[in-house]
Amino acid sequence: MQSNEHSNIGLLKEIAELLNEETEMITMLQGALRKFLAGTQFETGWIFFIDTKGKHQLLAHENLPDALEYGSCRHLEKGGCWCVSKYRNGELKKATNMIECQRIENAIDAKVGDHAGITHHATVPLQSGQEKFGLLNVASPNTVAFTDHELALLESVAFQLGSAIKRIMLTKQEQEMALVQERNRLARDLHDSVNQLLFSVTLTARGGSEMAEQPEVKETFREIQHLTQEALTEMRALIWQLRPKGLETGLIEGIKGYSEMLGLTIKVKVSGVINLPSRTEETLFRIAQEGLNNVRKHAGVQEAELFITVTLTDVLLVLKDEGCGFQMDSNVQIPSIGLQSMRDRAKAAGGTADWVSHIEKGTELLIRLPH
Structure with a gap:
């Protein structure tokens, strides 16, 4: 037992190091799932993200049997199941053995490939504080239920993943805010400098056209005015694209x-x-x-x-x-x-x-x- 505890601590440390290094969501999820399966008795796993409307998306999976991987993971992507339903209803609070799984059953019944003895799975919500992101599901061949010790380890990994997901989301939000601020700065600069210069050239060209006596010179000023007006319209369109005030x-x-x-x-x-x-x-x-x-x-x-x-x-x-x-x-x-x-x-x-x-x-x- 003590050996298992030391082994689990080492595994959690390795996963924590990986999570701290990764900055891309999919790469992080895939890497953590792969490392977790390699260090435990679990053999396959998949991660769903679930939005506020209850719509799920398969973001990562590892070592799936042919029946579940068939058709770009069709049976995992489509349809309903108990784990997602319990998650939506707020009934899933901790790592749990699922008595049955409609997705696995449908994949087996479809006879689209070997299910490699995968008939049941354990599930755990991914969250940080009160904010929930989705589910981590894991399974092993010919296993209906996992032990309390295995479920406790699954919860520990889910806690690490939830914190890492939140960190990456916050980082992305900060990056997006910085991008918006830079767009706004550039839009202001274009409006205050280039836009005003073009407007001045337009007025100057119009004045030159009105004062010129020779037809050729008058036409040249008119052409300058027309081109500058076109450039001014393009500039205003660019400013709108940088800072969509209308939204x-x-x-x-x-x-x-x-x-x-x-x-x-x-x-x-x-x-x-x-x-x-x-x-x-x-x-x-x-x-x-x-x-x-x-x-x-x-x-x-x-x-x-x-x-x-x-x-x-x-x-x-x-x-x-x-x-x-x-x-x-x-x-x-x-x-x-x-x-x-x-x-x-x-x-x-x-x-x-x-x-x-x-x-x-x-x-x-x-x-x-x-x-």
Whole structure:
């Protein structure tokens, strides 16, 4: 018994060192799970993160049997189970033996691979203080229940993981706050310096045009005024992108304000209630900005339509114009007019970005994001 205690202390120390070194969430979870399984009698494990709506996401797994790993862990990703249900209901307080697991049972019944004797698992909530993040599940072949000693060790590791998860989340929040502050600083600098200089050049060019007597000189000043005005509009758009002031009054008002700043008229239709996470709202706002920029620069029209549909699981944004459109060859890369940027933003948020465009028939942008 004393030997086991020394062994467990050594294992917890190794895991603590790993958790202190890691700064990326997935890498940290995967590494800690791998080290825990290597130092115990547990042979397989997986980690769910569960959001405030009760939706779970498989973030890490190690040494899964074929039946559970089949189809990109289909039976772990989909469906319900007792451990997640107990977690949602607040009934799961400590490491617990699960009497049955619907996910494992479904994987075995589907006969999609060897389940390697995995029929039951133990589960423990991952939390820091009163803040909960998800579940750590572990299992061993031909084991229905684990001992109190094994469950106590599982709780100790879950406590370490919960603290590390909270640390990484706080660090990420600090980084995001620092980024926002830097964006605001840059936006202020651009507004106070470059923006004012361009405005001064516009006024100077207009004055030169009014005073010039020779037609060629007058036309040159007018051209300078026109180009400077274009640059001023671009600068204001850039400042908006750095500091989306419109989001303070909501997503729709933010998009309308940006459209007005670009000189566009936009018709908006909303289905469902817009009550989205701030990160989802900002992603939609950034994508809509890029889409509206494309309308102004490339469509050759001054009007667009925006449709937003919100369901229980995702939000669909459609931006449509009746401009000149474009023809895209599937054999070449995406045109460099912001389309790739929109696709990258949507993908980073777990969503998709697609578009349909035809020459002289306009363009339709379709964005779908989970929330």
